[in-house]
């Protein structure tokens with residue numbers, strides 16, 4: 001294990017991850033959509049913390065966390081999903097030669113399988129523990145103060161207004177297969193406030209509960225300051 005000299009990385013990591021971190025840094029360091037290098041690092045470290053607590057494979061959690069949004073930048077340009085089959089094939093080509101000699105094909109496939117499902121919200125899809133850990137870590141990044149900050153970064157980058165004038169409530173389900181629409185404000189209701197209930201692991205649920213409360217307080221203050229009222233959502237669910 002070694003401590004790597006990249007911004008905000010606090011955990012010692014296996015040496016074979018060094019070249020993976022370097023590639024992720026080169027690709028994501030200038031992102032301004034909320035999916036930057038620090039998001040990859042934070043998801044990696046959250047995933048390792050969850051894996052350690054569950055006695056799962058922390059190296060797989062680390063690699064999956066680091067790599068999970070690698071093609072996110074291309075997604076905006078091409079419309080191709082960053083976790084779809086083409087992206088997974090590209091990840092195999094890009095990282096396979098670096099990683100398979102170190103961790104073996106089976107572990108490498110486990111990492112790619114987790115990445116392929118990291119934005120799957122369907123209850124019908126059975127997730128492996130490694131996939132659950134990645135999803136929980138990624139969802140934690142959409143909660144709490146970092147989640148709020150990232151939501152506004154994402155909205156600005158995709159041309160969404162801060163609040164919407166016309167819609168008063170929302171029944172719209174978040175769908176990662178559809179281009180962003182609506183407003184940053186509505187995104188809290190369409191996606192963010194639902195995330196804590198969808199956590200898989202015990203550590204994920206515990207961390208999400210705290211971050212959910214912080215986000216809810218933020219949202220209520222935000223709405224107070226703006227004079228917005230969404231009584232059906234605020235008072236009920």
Ligand SMILES: [Fe+2]
Pocket residue numbers: 068069072082118119
């Ligand atoms: Fe993603």
Ligand SMILES: [Fe+2]
Pocket residue numbers: 039043068069138
């Ligand atoms: Fe992510």
